[in-house]
Amino acid sequence: MNEKIYRQAMENFTPAPTLRERTARAVEEAGTPRPRTRPLRAALLAACLCLALVGTAFAATAVYRLAVRPYEEEHWGDAFTGYHIYGRPIAHALEEFTQEFQDDFAAWDHPSILFNQKFDTWEQAKAYLGDSIPLVWHSMDGVIFTNEYRVSAKYEMYGDGKITYVNIYNAAKLSNGLTYTTDAYIYTPDYSGDILSGRGWPLDWDNFQAEILDSYPMANGCVAEVVMQSVDYEEGAAHDLIGSFMKDGVLYEVDLYGHIQSPLDEAGLETLLHQILDSFE
Amino acid sequence: MADTALAPPIKEGGLPMDGAPKAALGFEAAYDAYGPMVYRLAMVYLGCRADAEDVTQEAFLRLLRRAPAFADGEHEKRWLLRVAVNLCRDQLRGFWRRRAVELEPGLPVRNPESLGLAEAIVALPEQYKGPIHLHYCEGYSVAETGEILKLGQSAVKMRLKRGRELLRKEMEGQP
Incomplete structure (x- = not known):
């Protein structure tokens, strides 16, 4: 196939003359378009906003955004693709956590790469980390079961053993049978780079694909970046919808799993993810 | 010690948002x-x-x-x-x-001899349509197609390759 043959086929798709009039009418009925902001004015406005934001927690929430970018890399001779989540977290030094947390980490004899503690409730997990760490959680309706809240810390095994981030993880099941997990990541000054999260898979996985969906403006003022990962099986497709957002410099990720027999289709899963995201304070 | 640096600027499809704008059409x-x-x-x-x-x-x-x-x-x-x-x-x-x-069905067509190809293109799985159309009809390069569709270049190349294979099989009447 070449461009000429393709374009000949596409000439069959010519809009009717009436579409022009119809669209013009719709535009006219929609009213006067809003004036577009010139880049220089936008830059000045952004600069003023920056000055006004210092020390203002609400403004920090409004300003922090994540960026989702696809990538391709080669590892060990194989090609991989996926996406990275970029952002600029607020770093919290170890001393900002509770003394109990610091003592527990100091006493950890590093049998594995992760330092782990488990709690029955969100309130217990939050109290363990301390009031200096600004954390929120969801309050989703219809949750019929949650497992324990796991607090773990990732440290550099071959570095000097310092913590790079602290993670809180929990899984929940809804009354419709669907499950989702929630992760919160609190970064320390020893975390380097602006790639905070992401997923990857071999480029030649024919039955796997990912799609960056529309960003979602959450009820709490944050903006979530949403990615849908899909796997095609013989019996049908399964979908993972991952919503990532940052609040007060902490990264949150909600992973909603739509299995093959999911009661919701892709649009329904996206709506449900939005509902979960909107239940965050 | 807190780092209050702002998040990196979001780029629209990889294109820079600075530069002098021309008057909007x-x-x-x-x-x-x-x-x-x-x-x-x-x-x-x-x-x-x-x-x-x-x-x-x-x-x-x-x-x-x-x-x-x-x-x-x-x-x-x-x-x-x-x-x-x-x-x-x-x-x-x-x-x-x-x-x-x-x-x-029944669409008025300008080039009846290419209607079969048009049907085959519309019947392609969704993930191949964008790369095939942007590359072959709109003339965008692999890199430009990737920027518009938010895909990496290798993914675009792979989808072009598979899309072409599917179209060829369809036009040749193979299962």
Whole structure:
């Protein structure tokens, strides 16, 4: 196939003359378009906003955004693709956590790469980390079961053993049978780079694909970046919808799993993810 | 010790948001320049005139309501294409779209000899349509296609390759 043959086929798709009039009418009925902001004015406005934001927690929430970018890399001779989540977290030094947390980490004899503690409730997990760490959680309706809240810390095994981030993880099941997990990541000054999260898979996985969906403006003022990962099986497709957002410099990720027999289709899963995201304070 | 640096600026499809903008096209000029392009893309994704017209109308409404300041006409064109692709995908995700897309029967055509290819293109799985159309119809490079569709270059190449294979099999009548 070449461009000429393709374009000949596409000439069959010519809009009717009436579409022009119809669209013009719709535009006219929609009213006067809003004036577009010139880049220089936008830059000045952004600069003023920056000055006004210092020390203002609400403004920090409004300003922090994540960026989702696809990538391709080669590892060990194989090609991989996926996406990275970029952002600029607020770093919290170890001393900002509770003394109990610091003592527990100091006493950890590093049998594995992760330092782990488990709690029955969100309130217990939050109290363990301390009031200096600004954390929120969801309050989703219809949750019929949650497992324990796991607090773990990732440290550099071959570095000097310092913590790079602290993670809180929990899984929940809804009354419709669907499950989702929630992760919160609190970064320390020893975390380097602006790639905070992401997923990857071999480029030649024919039955796997990912799609960056529309960003979602959450009820709490944050903006979530949403990615849908899909796997095609013989019996049908399964979908993972991952919503990532940052609040007060902490990264949150909600992973909603739509299995093959999911009661919701892709649009329904996206709506449900939005509902979960909107239940965050 | 807190780092209050702002998040990195979000780029629209990888294109820089700085640069002196040119005066925005009014509706008439914008539709004449890009209307048929948007409609063709929507027909490839949706196969149905009514749906393609809806997408075209909505894309221009968004252009007039929500568009950013464009650096140039090409920037505006790519923005419209991405909006149109997203609108088409929204339509395809609806409950009533679970079955495969087919070209609307009885469509008046200009080139009957190429109608078979047009049908085969519309019947392609969704993930191949954008790369095939943007590369072969709109003439975008692999890199440019990737920027518009938010895909890496290797993914675009792979989807072009597989899309071509599917089209060839379909045109040759192979299963």
